[in-house]
Amino acid sequence: MYLSSVMSRQLKEIVIKNIFFLFALVSIFILGLIIVFLFREGVPIFKVVSVKDFIFGNEWYPTYDPPDFGIWPLIVGSIIVTLFASLIAVPLGILSAIYISEIAPPLMKEILKPVIELLAGLPSVVLGFFGMVVIAPFLQETFDLPTGLNIVNVSILLAIMAVPTISSISEDALYSVPREFKEASYALGATKFETIVKVIVPAALSGISTAVMLGMARAIGETMVVLMVAGGAAAIPESIFDSVRPMPASIAAEMGEAPFRSDHYHALFAIGVVLFFMTLFFNLIADYISTKFKEVGTATL
């Protein structure tokens, strides 16, 4: 009697443990399948064009005869819009996080926090639409441009998308700075501003850096907005008012018309592989900063 109840209890433990393990395995397995598929469909293009010509080639004419598969303009487009978006989103995101976490009165905090998080939930197609019908005509008229669908426009929208990520993760980091540090600073006669700049922000730096990296990863992988407002010109831009064709936009725009398993089709998947490595790179940096930098960094500030 006693023995059997012990047995069944142990059996239950084992079953539960394995069910959880199975579910954990499933998500990893699916992710693995996606990566395998991505590579299987992307790699064949390198029989047609070398890796170097693919990445650094300046001509993207996948439907010409003979076609050109150089994605350098697309990579440059992606990097430029991500960079400009970060220039806007990083200060905005961090400063708003500081305001919400340290300065805002409680009522203001309760309004601002959900509003910024709501911004993250805004469908990107709605933002893209906003860019097309509001920002684009405005830019076109104000600066007398041939088109308002350009780097500036798309950078503004990507910044709007990255701000909630940067702001909410930074705010968590700032919030978790121990109260004792703040008290110590105030007790030494520091003002609020001095305390924020010299104690709170340095102590939260690793979290803030992670927030920035994740925000940038979000911007570089965003598809709908860049498809709608980047203008779609697969050429290296010469001014910030030029149109560009970032990688996700290219894939989304062309996949529908590329014949199945054609060179064009494989080339688009290969762009996906490049994009995959770029976001992976951002995530690895974010991860590196949040672990390694934390131990050494905060201690040696």
Added chain:
Amino acid sequence: MQDDSIIKVKNVNFHYGDFKALTDINMDFEKSRVTALIGPSGCGKSTLLRLLNRMNDLIDGTRVEGEVLFEDKNIYDSNVDPVEIRRRIGMVFQKPNPFPKSIFNNIIYGPRLLGVTGKGDLRDLAEQSLRQAVLWDEVKDILGQSAMMLSGGQQQRLCIARALAMKPDVLLMDEPTSALDPISTAKIEELIEGLKKHYTIIIVTHNMQQAARISDYTGFFYLGKLIEYNLTEKLFTTPDVKQTEDYITGRFG
């Protein structure tokens, strides 16, 4: 009557929201003396301490009535800047709270805010403060290393040094040894003994022996009221109030 008091608390009431934490406190703190505040948890002694350098301002929903005179000026006057007060009345907390910076940068944090920038000046100040806190010999070779790797007792002495680097007139200590082992505690008590020549020290402690050992005056608090305020020797041997006697002999608490 000769007036040696540096801080005078007059008819002070203090509220956290609806909760009245201090009732009608009147207390003078004498210059260059150690005054201990004792009493059971929640009796308001820490609240009173934090009133003296306006640290309670940082908590939402608090209200102060009455006056706290520092050198005959009410620090709760609307034209007084709390930052100015905190620069002259330093504080050491219950839990050692060095910044996650180097030992050196911890010490010079305050002086830098005051605008001291010369490398040599800062170094001299750091050495002087660390010597005062009897920590210099232990850390003089590792000033550039993180303060976080020091032991708890060393961290607390670093916090004392950090407060001393501001050259305050008064040093408030909120149970500075409650998180420390007996040896570190002894070191800090010894340090307080040495510091009282130059500083007015007000210390909150749960440890009655500590109060008896290091203080000149002791105030006993109970339920937000100052029950008895007397010379330490008198309070611990022949207290005027029965309640005090009951508390120090352990009959209630």
